[in-house]
Amino acid sequence: MKPLSVRQIRTTIAGELIQGSDHVIIHFGAYRLKQIKKSHTILFSSKKIINWEGLRRFFPLVLVTDQVFSKNGQSEDLTVIKVNNMEEAYWKFVHYYRSLFQIPVVAITGTSGKTTTKEMIRHILSADKNVTSTNSSNNSRTAHLHYLLSIDDDTEAAVFETAVGEPGDVRNAGQYFKPTIGIITNIGAHHLNYCKTLEAYIHAKGEMVSALNNAGLLILNAEDANSKKLDLKNFKGRIIKVGIDLSCHYKANDIRYCKDGMQFILQYEENTYPMFVPGFGVHQVYNALAAIAAVHEIGVDFPKIADRLKTFQNLNKHLQVFEGINGSTILDDTWSMTTTSLEAALNVLNELGKTKKRVAVLGTITDLGSWGYIIHEKAGEIVSEKGVDVLITIGEHARIMAEQAVKKGLNGQVYSFKNSPLAYELLSRIADDKTIVLIKGDMYSQAIIELAAKLRKKK
Template identity: 40%
Template sequence: MKTLLLENILTAMNIQPHEKQKGIRIETVTDDRSEISSHTLYFRFNNSEVPVERIKKYKNVFIVTDTSFSNMESLHPMQIIMVKNLKDSFFKFTSYYRHLFNIPVVAITGTCGKSTTKEMLKHILEDTHNVQATISSKNADYYNLSYLLGIEEDTDVAVFETAVSKKGDMTESCKYFYPTIGILTMIDVDHTDKIRSFDRYLAEKAKIMQGMNNEGILILNSDDPYLSSIDTSKFKGEIITFGKNKNAIFRIKRYQYTSSGMNFWMEYMQSEYRGYIPGLGEHSVYNSVAAVAAAAMLGVDIQYSLNRLSSYPHMRSHFQVMEGRNQITLVDDTWKSNPASLRKGLETLSRIALPSQRKIAVLGRMAALGKYADEEYEKAGHLIASSGVDILITKGFIAKDFQKPAIEAGVNPHNVYHFSEPDEMKRFFDSFLRPNDIVYFKTGGNDSDFDDVIEYLRS
């Protein structure tokens, strides 16, 4: 975080600083009381208990609050910054801090591909730029302040995921980051446990345009039917499209599977380029081209971007292929599971499996589907059958919902199994697996049992 003067922060929050509050350095701004130390401005949300006795040991600690708290009188009155609306004051601060830096900020959203596209773009940029970015897939709203404050004087560009799991998430994220470039990767059913309808979920994602003040650059997957349906008429900036669609500005011409990744050919401004990305699946190509498009909008040469992507370190548990013991192949795709990512995973499994291999799918639950759960599990069961899965294994009582529709769609019921505990699965695999099997793991429940079983089966 850039060191600030308290008086400038207060002025940004429309508070007239007292003389005794002038000239004081603020080195930490936080809403987490455990992070309070000297030279800290603490925003007290949820009427949290204030560690007054600990604060007394530090120098220049100031508390922004809209209600009184225990032992408040034992602190110096100048340390208490009483406001009418704490959230409003907080976002005045985030706006002030963000606008201290005239840098491009890329915000990436979508149902799938956010983390991968962000990591790809970061990888393209980081040899020539100082990049502030979301860490891995840690994109929940409580990380936003620390990501914002990670922007400093030497930051050249910021690349953030803006996730949507409930109403208001997109608008709030944009009040931290004020993106200048937005990327929408693809949309499908997800997080409909808290956002009750798919249309509202789609609308929530589309609010990235409002968050950009309908300016800047919007990068859209032109092959996605749901993204094609969003209203962009109020967006006054530039819209850049990518995909296989013949009208896409960054057009995917074709792609080719290799043993460890994807060769692909793309066209931009009537020039054709060839790239390679470690990581299997059509979705890897889409994510790559989205990252290349964003980098181009930042002034990066396309061939340079493609050269950088060839050394991209594939993300853990994102269709990660590894060698298992006794000549089996393991695919760890357990980072998340929703209808779109499961579909992409099974399609990719079907493409890479050899005719001689038994395709074994080990599935945990899909997360956060709400009223769409029954419909989506039925669709997934049919997909399991149509993708040629030979053996279906489910783990956990919710995942058992894959079984009935899969059997109805043609999976042999004698090849369907269910387990509750990892030790049961290990014992089963000890006697069941054959050399040359390919075993695909997928779950959306943050289930460490899957990690345990995968590690058990590794070479």
């Protein structure tokens, strides 16, 4: 955080100094007690704090409150600012702090590929810029203030994930970050337990338009069907499309699998540039295209982009390839589970497994609410369409996938288990050096994660 004095903040939020000093310097911010980790923190809170003794180790501390405050012998190391309206004061502070920095800020949303695209952008820019970003995929709305305050006078660019748990999430993130560039990687069907309908989920992702204040630069996947449904009629900024279509501003040609990743030719205007991105799958090329578009618009030239992109390290549990039990090949894709990422993973399985027995081990898709049955049926249709030699599902909801795949004509062996030990017992019998196993679930499925670890060859 850029250090600010109490006087600067108090003036900005129109607060009255009740206790303490205008000269205290603030280095951290919080709006919940548990977010206070160090001294020199400013806390915005309407709640009555009872246990001041438990907070003394963080003094000097600054409290902004709209409640009546009684000193009751409180230390002078506690500075208190009284405001008329807490929420209004908090957002004045947020908007003021963001206004201090005129830097490129990239915000990324999408059903799949957010973290990978964000990490690619961070990796490319960090070659010669001081970049702040979301940590891994920790994109909770409660972390927005922390990430905003990670911008300081040394920061030259920022890149943040803006996830959708429910409608309003992307718009809320935009209030903090005020991005200059927005990216929607793709829109599948997820978090329907809160969004209720696919249309509402698409609309929630489309909040990126308002996050950009209907200006700035919006990067879209030209081939993504649901992204084409976004209402962009009021968007006054620039729209850049990436993909393989002739209409794309950043277009990928001659996409090929190679050792450890994907090769493609980037076409921009009348020029072409050879590119390599670590990590398998055409979807990885789309992630790279979005990242390339963002960093090029920020000012990085294509030769430097190509050099940096080839040194990108693909993320843990994102279609990682390992040697597995009985000499088999394991594709560990246990980071997330959506129909969008499932289709991408099955494409990779089929490409890498052209001469092998293809086994898919699939867990449950979460955060679907009343849509659970329908989305699992859709997943089963995807499995049937892509085809595997052996399908193994784990969990009661995952069984729906297996049943639908069979119903739609999957030509392969199908097994449904309630738990992972039974799946491991089967795999230990059928896997050999001519077998490739995709294991896919999400980060919340401990059983799937543990099974993936057991399937790897022990070093």
